[in-house]
Amino acid sequence: MLQIPGYELHEKFFETCGYIFFRGIELSTGKQVIVKTPMPENESYRFYVYLQHEYLLLKEISSPGIIRVLNIVESDDRVSLILEPFEGTLLSELISNSGLTVADTLVIAKNIAFTLGELHRNGIITGTLDPSRIIADPANGTIKMPDFTRSVMLPPGEKEISAANFHYPGPLYIAPEQTGCINRLVDYRTDFYLLGLLLYEMLTGKTPFHGDDLTGLIHSHISKKPVPPSNIKKNLPASVSMVVMKLLEKNAENRYQSSWGIRSDLEKCIEHAASGKVVHEFHAGQNDRSETLMMPVKLYGRERETSVLTELFKNAASGKSCMVIVSGDPGSGKTSLAQELKKHVLQYGGYFIEGTFNRQP
Numbered sequence: 001m002l003q004i005p006g007y008e009l010h011e012k013f014f015e016t017c018g019y020i021f022f023r024g025i026e027l028s029t030g031k032q033v034i035v036k037t038p039m040p041e042n043e044s045y046r047f048y049v050y051l052q053h054e055y056l057l058l059k060e061i062s063s064p065g066i067i068r069v070l071n072i073v074e075s076d077d078r079v080s081l082i083l084e085p086f087e088g089t090l091l092s093e094l095i096s097n098s099g100l101t102v103a104d105t106l107v108i109a110k111n112i113a114f115t116l117g118e119l120h121r122n123g124i125i126t127g128t129l130d131p132s133r134i135i136a137d138p139a140n141g142t143i144k145m146p147d148f149t150r151s152v153m154l155p156p157g158e159k160e161i162s163a164a165n166f167h168y169p170g171p172l173y174i175a176p177e178q179t180g181c182i183n184r185l186v187d188y189r190t191d192f193y194l195l196g197l198l199l200y201e202m203l204t205g206k207t208p209f210h211g212d213d214l215t216g217l218i219h220s221h222i223s224k225k226p227v228p229p230s231n232i233k234k235n236l237p238a239s240v241s242m243v244v245m246k247l248l249e250k251n252a253e254n255r256y257q258s259s260w261g262i263r264s265d266l267e268k269c270i271e272h273a274a275s276g277k278v279v280h281e282f283h284a285g286q287n288d289r290s291e292t293l294m295m296p297v298k299l300y301g302r303e304r305e306t307s308v309l310t311e312l313f314k315n316a317a318s319g320k321s322c323m324v325i326v327s328g329d330p331g332s333g334k335t336s337l338a339q340e341l342k343k344h345v346l347q348y349g350g351y352f353i354e355g356t357f358n359r360q361p
């Protein structure tokens with residue numbers, strides 16, 4: 001058994017995201033704790049840095065969905081986090097054992113939405129939200145998020161950040177703006193897309209886009225509309241499906257803008273699921289208000305130019321090569337227009353290469 005000075009480790013609780021979680025006690029007080037430590041194959045400096053990062057992110061935050069970090073301990077080239085005790089089962093396990101009803105799912109999703117709101121208020125974007133990063137107790141709907149090693153704290157005063165600041169989260173749980181293939185930055189609404197994926201998988205047993213074709217998956221996140229969960233799971237209230245589809249909007253401006261708006265709709269969905277009645281008057285996002293002023297990142301009035309470029313690109317992809325020169329005054333939107341092509345390039349398995357020249361003064 002592993003030795004952590006000052007603590008006695010008991011049985012393994014679970015493993016996730018490259019870490020083992022042990023139950024144990026603090027020797028000086030006899031208090032129960034959970035010890036999070038890298039799995040043996042991950043005892044590298046990299047994982048040492050990840051846990052230091054997690055400790056700094058979480059040490060000031062207190063919220064029901066976030067496991068309180070009590071201490072960080074270094075010993076024999078290993079760093080471990082000491083966490084307050086908690087209970088529950090990994091969401092990935094609950095999903096694969098089909099252990100979730102629609103009612104369980106909605107309460108869990110509501111608590112995740114609340115926790116995301118708390119994190120965002122503290123300037124943290126998870127950027128990585130998937131069933132291996134949620135511990136849930138279906139009996140009471142409580143959740144805990146056991147891993148923030150890949151989360152990012154926004155620089156002071158910033159509301160958005162480049163996807164390059166995040167670890168690549170893999171092709172299943174990734175928001176369009178995290179792919180690097182569209183001209184958008186990551187902001188708190190990225191986590192809402194990831195919540196949409198999570199809710200989709202909890203309700204239907206599968207993420208909306210799956211399979212082995214990596215490029216195809218990325219392209220689907222960028223431009224393919226998911227099949228509504230109500231088409232897959234019969235008897236799912238239409239309102240639940242509408243909430244999921246709003247979370248999964250490609251453009252962050254069309255998603256929910258606040259944790260409060262999501263929770264308010266999920267509460268209505270919980271009522272609908274309990275009553276079993278068909279509800280006609282539901283509109284997703286009715287009580288949703290942005291708590292942060294976000295400027296929409298969208299190209300306005302360039303539909304004609306975009307479609308000309310797209311058509312020419314399609315011709316080029318099928319062998320009729322051509323060259324296009326876009327001209328205009330400084331700041332008139334040449335780069336923004338060219339960037340719009342990125343998503344189409346990906347669809348054809350192409351490469352988007354960019355470079356820049358500056359005029360000599």
Ligand SMILES: Nc1ncnc2c1ncn2[C@@H]1O[C@H](COP(=O)(O)OP(=O)(O)OP(=O)(O)O)[C@@H](O)[C@H]1O
Nearest residue numbers: 298299300301302329330331332333334335336337
């Ligand atoms: N059609 C548009 N809709 C919304 N925003 C736009 C539009 N065109 C340009 N912008 C905004 O104007 C700013 C300048 O655009 P951009 O960098 O694409 O111009 P540019 O022509 O490439 O400039 P430069 O000549 O300096 O390279 C950017 O913030 C961009 O988002």
Ligand SMILES: [Mg+2]
Nearest residue numbers: 331334335336
């Ligand atoms: Mg430019």
